[in-house]
Amino acid sequence: MTCGGIVVNMTSLNKDGIGIRVYGNNSLGFYADVGGEQLWIDVLRATLERGLAPISWTDYLYLSVGGTLSNAGISGQTFSHGPQINNVIELDVITGKGEFMTCSRNRNPEVFFGVIGGLGQFGIITRARIVLEEAPTRVKWVRLLYSNFSIYSRDQEHLISSKAPNYVEGFLITNENTTNEWRSSFSSPSKQSDIVSLLKKQGIIYSIEVVKYYDNQTAGTIDQEFQKLLKELNFIPELIFSTDASLFDFLARVPILINDKGLESHPWLNLFIPKSRISDFNDGVLATMLPRLNETAGLYIFYPVNRNKWDDRMSAVIPDEDIFYGLGLLHTSRPDEYQIYDKFNNDILEFCEKAGIEVKQYLPHYTSKADWIKHYGSKWGIIQQRKAMFDPKKILSPGQRIFNSA
Known part of the structure; x- marks a missing residue:
């Protein structure tokens, strides 16, 4: 991971770091100062104690704050609130030159925009000031199924143009195990045989997951509001599944993914x-x-987001279109089988290259400097400048081979 460098154990900051501190009021707004080593699951617990919560999330909460802010941090709220990097007010950063700097959009902005989405290349985030809002107490949670891709994508894009939902994500179903796993959050699908038949016919089914938040004041109208929203969509009417959950149970729906026996890749x-x-x-x-x-085994996530919710000054790279889709092929394999999936992933990238589809990798991995230059495109010049300014000896994250490869 470090090519002769060092690994910084950020969790050691738990002993003497700032932890998680919540500030603000109704007139000035709320925020939390959070150590870069803190996990999002702990941020959720701490802020909910005050009736507050961040507004943008990742699907998996057992990730560090500094880690996700070094990438982007995306989930079903991104279409409305932008990625997590768009909801940060201020950072404390230690640059590659060993300088401790407090930065924001107006204070040391070059550091701020460099580190946000910067893949750890320009500095280590030790504190983040995160936007909070009053937290709803519960969610109405629905999964819809589609057999036609054009209708599916049109409905997803309609949802992200609307202010009605609080969360929109899509899923790709290629085997019945996907719907069997719904039992963890939904009642057992009564139409399982219909889903299996449709899969045998088509090979793939498309699904949208839609959520609306509510609390005691809006509990009496949530069903009516949801029905109005669903009438605007064109899903398979007999294949709809719904449930109700607390905000915590919904946001923390993905359990901790730790396999001490090393049986998974x-x-x-x-x-x-x-x-x-x-x-x-x-x-x-x-x-x-x-x-x-x-x-x-695996989970395939696929959903659109709005480009205008991203700040182009940040180091993160996205397609240059008003709407783009996020695809997560979250394969799970035995350690001795990962090569099968690496080849499959490379086949997809090769297809896109030949078809002229200008995809951008999220959580990118490249092996040559030429690939990184292509990835950054018009941002490559500013990325080089930021590296020279904040890590001229190229000691941060050399394993990514952005500046340490031919």
Whole structure:
């Protein structure tokens, strides 16, 4: 991971660091000062004690604050509130030159915008000031199924253009195990045989997950509001599944993923795909290649987000279109089988290259400087400048081989 460098054990800051501190009031707004080593699950617990919560999340909360802010931090709230990096007010950073700097959009902005989404290349985040809002108490949570991709994508894009939902994500179903796992959060699907039949016919089913938040004041109208929203959509009417949950149970729905026996590998691929080529991507990848893995374990996430919720000054890279889709191919395999999925992921990237689909990798991994230059595109110049300014000896995160490869 470090190519002769060092690993910083950020969890050691738990002993003497700032931890999680909540501030603010109704007139000035609320925020939390959070140590970069803190996990989002602990941020959720601490802020909920005050009736507050951050507004943008990741699907998996057992990740560090500094880690996700060094990438982007995306989930079903991103379409409305932007990624987690768009909801940070201030940072404390230790640069590669050993300088301790407090930064924001107006104070030391070059450090701030460099570190946010900067893949750890310019500094180590030791504190983040995160936007909070009053937390709802419960969520109405619905899963909808589709057999037609164009209708599916049109409905997803309609939802992210609306202020009605609080959370929108999509899923790709290639085997019945996906719906069997719904029992953890939904009652057992009564239409399981219909889903299996449809899968055998098509090889893939598309799903949208929609959530609306509510509390005691709006509990009496939440069902009516949801029905109004659903009438605007064109899902398969007999294949709809719903449940109700507390905000905590919904946000913390993915359990901690730790396998002490080392029996699993996770050869994931995460992409941002421009909307203008999404049908071509479906024809060449989703509907054609993914069903080949119909007996394997994994979760496939696919949903659109709005570009205007991202700040282009940040180091994170996204497609240059008003709407783009996030794809997460979250494969799970035995340690001796990961090569199968690496090849599958590379086949997808090769398809996109040949088809001229200008995807951007999220959580990117490249092995040559030329690939990184292509990844950053027009941002490459500013990325080089920031590296020279804040880590001229190139000691931070050399294992990514952005500046330490041919």
